[in-house]
Amino acid sequence: MELTGSEILVQCLREQGVDTVFGYPGGCILNVYDALYKHSDEITHILTSHEQGASHAADGYARATGKVGVCMATSGPGATNLVTGIATAYMDSIPIIAITCNVAVSLLGRDSFQEIDIAGVTMPITKHNFIVKDVNKLADTVRRAFKIAKEGRPGPVLIDITKDVTANKAEYERKEPEQVKRITDSIKAEDIEAAVKMIEASKKPYVFVGGGAIASGADTQLNEFVHKIDSPVADTLMGKGAFNGTDPLYTGMLGMHGTKASNYGVSQCDLLVVVGARFSDRVYGNAKKFAANAKIMQFDVDPAEINKNIKTDASIIGDVKVILEKLNEKLSQMNHKEWITEVKSYEESHPMTYHKGVLTGPYIIEKIYEATHGDAIISTEVGQHQMWAAQYYKYKAPRQLLTSGGLGTMGYGLGAAIGAKMACKDKLVFNIAGDGCFRMNMNEIATATRYNIPVIEVVVNNHVLGMVRQWQDLFYGQRYSQTVLNDRVDFAKVAEGLGAKGYTVSTCEEFDNAVKEAIKLNIPVVIDAQIDKDDKVFPMVAPGAPISECFGEEDVAEKFGR
Template sequence: MTALPANDSLTEAKTAPAPKTAKQTGAHAVVRTLEALGVERVFGYPGGAIMPVYDALTGSSLQHILVRHEQAAAFAADAQARITGKAGVCLATSGPGATNLLTGIANAYMDSVPMIILTGQVPSGLMGTDAFQEVDVFGMSMPVVKHSIIIRDPMRIPEMIAEAFEIAEGGRPGPVLIDLPKDVLQAEAYPTLPPEPRPAAGPSRASDADVAAATALLTQSQRPVLYIGGGVALGRAVDAVRDFMDRTGIPAVATLKGLGCPHPDAENFLGMLGMHGGRAANVAVDECDLLVCCGARFDDRATGRLDSFAKGARIIHMDADIAEIGKLRAADAAIAGDIADALARMDPGYLDIDPWRETCRERKARHAFRYDAPGNGVFAPAMLKELSEAAGDDFIAACDVGQHQMWVAQHCRFSRPESHLTSAGLGAMGYGLPAGIGAAMERPDAKVVTISGDGSIMMNIQELATARRYSVPIRILLLDNASLGLVRQWQEYFFDQNFSEIDLYDNPDFAEVAHAFGIEAFTVHSRDEVPGAIDRLLNARGPILAHVLIDPRENVWPLVPPGASNADMMED
């Protein structure tokens, strides 16, 4: 195998500053504004309409990461934002460059991730004429952005980009698209840079009356459950939730995005609820008389059939976004605003619910996952559990979508919510590899592991080149069952075993594919190889890929059938 040039020499060859004239353009204003706002890294792919920005990037302090597909730029920026809480930045050219970003933009919108998307556009005079590589990305993206901007005056570039960051990071975070006509980027301009970035406005403070009403419901309850969603992490309320659980002793469950908010070892944490949640969590919600919804939105994957979800319970709904309160389920007590502040003010003491606590803990023990699967094949849930425990608090999983995504949620240990990066609301295959790259570049000290399946990895496998180019310290755990496993499972149980277009029998040898990209890789065939594989993965500098062969008949359990109550779970 021919060795690629070392990373340092390659980077120097690609980014050596070119001589520049004193003329400043709109494109220079874009770059200088990003620098002034504290941006250090952007992900992108060049092309005609965005080329002036790439010309201005040369010699700047910004580190540009050249991905191999624009979708990967959005996913990588998304992951960086989830790690830092600050808006990630991606850029692409007009036409197909912009449309290739749309899935990543929708992913950030669905999961409330702050992101700035810079797209090149044809010159202003050609907009609306069906010019080469012209698409109305402003209009196309409107359903999946928090805000959109077309900048038509180069002198306003700094103020409008600064405003975009404030919008993306403030309130309920989300993506903001900035469309940049080429003539605006090329125009001579010497605008004043924005002042120091202003901190995002904090959420409002709930009234004393609302907090008192919620506290009263808690003190009256005999079977309360705390229902934790992704809004807890977005609202910087993780520590407040953990403190509230300790002070009250309330049993708690979490959504897919809520994992990592409660401490994973907390005795009253019952695990994930919902379609692939644990029995202890789902039954507790089904039997509770008070559901304290904290930063969750009653998503269908969490609730199952909504009219049977916590059917006998009163509802306390806490969320920074007032639009979520009462949207799907009426609240008996509503707290809109700062979740952390409201939890700190809700002080009912240690709840007098010992019988309920003991029932929940007993169910948690009785229905704990088992890892003693028969045979010598690799049992994916056990391997994932061992991997996360071996990595400890440094573990960050960048997970793709499919059976492996559910196994990760069920069996991995997450010490903080930013340790679990997953496409939750959109469910976008291909997220894992670019997200892992974005996370590992932001946290090179952590044990960042992309966990993917043989279906998902092929969606953005070209990003192995990005991982190699920048020597990204990423570990890739590829679970290969030669099928689209989650689709196959549904076809098995809900479509009369009509297995339609799920067979991936002709997968390549993924270890050899990684070798072709210049990446260390190996294959795991049997259970006795797992300890050595985990050790090799976690102790490698990366990038490194472990190709793990698993049983194509293995399913994810439990499973709530479509249209059923969460209490009606199917189990193996």
């Protein structure tokens, strides 16, 4: 049947199973929004307060479900406002489709009103992008974009469509989505055999898990693998929940703000098995001294990640779920009781602690964990609160923590929370924010109230840019340049002005009550939780130092002379 480009686009979204789109209209994309209006009973559109909020919401939707998230915006500034969200998804390998519309073909390259080469702008931060100038190519382009976003290492894809293409007509025939196959051809039998021999020869193995294990849906296989080789487990920020955070073999996050148990354990192990992690600089600290006693074996779907930052002794390229399945078939049950006891001694002698009796970031996270029984979806902004959320909430399953790991995007979390709640309506969704981050995206509270999306925003408010101040305090001679936010903004009143319920709390008891009430209300809520400006995230590794030199609050006086 013959349809306009806009109708073809909507039908292709329906083909792909898209039920929710986040976006903001404008002149060049009007035809698409007109088509969406006619299909509002099939595809829900969420009008965000800012296009960046739409891209983060699509990202949150994708992280919470494993499906492809979709956002859209008009040409020019609408399209460029998506860029930070696209880059956030790119750095963390999140599958989203960003749909923009540009000026008509006849107006391209003429500095037309709201014209921008968004394909050129986003080329370095997308897995692939397209500009569609022929309506006859639109359907196949959309289908190809979804496949690219999902296959192999996932990532964002941008489709820019000229306005005349959205109005022109072409024949459309529905097609079932092409099945995305797992990458297995690169998994060599000899590599599997070599890995088995290295694992069996190890006396002190350690498993290090990243976001690739979540992307491949490998949590069941990972659990079997870990218990079969009887190894302690550390994870990255992106890998939270791939291995159950309540399992006795779990030792916490690795790296700059990882636990001392994980940092010491990895520094002492003789084999580090890396599952779907890319070795961020925040993980390895000093590359020359990272896991210096260990052979390193890396499993990853992306060959570009092998030997990029850390030299490996062995590797297997391919889908990590399939790799683990093949290894589990060949491995026999192992026992490393003495090694596990050694690592556990690090936990016992260096426990995660914080000051009791006053409202602090760790207390806030632990109370949210208790109130939600560890079953909530937690999104975060970026900074101290993000690290506390990683350290003190025990993620029992994949896709519970939504956070900007690679790009470190302040302003990410609230949009992501809205996307996650739209996808997982039966789940409690909390966004953990700092006061600096909340200023960047507080307008999305209006989105939550417009549609009554009951997200709970907890602002860990220390009236400073906490993580930057922590660095200034420790490494910059306590010169607090432009990091003090001690002004007269009342976040609870801002929330109420945007239609949400607002609380201001400064004690443990007040916070406990506010969280309980927020859960019962089932409406958008903002809790402004006031903590001390000098609370810090510990443990910590100084930039460029080996992770074995992580230090806690108890070490600050000796290390820094105060």
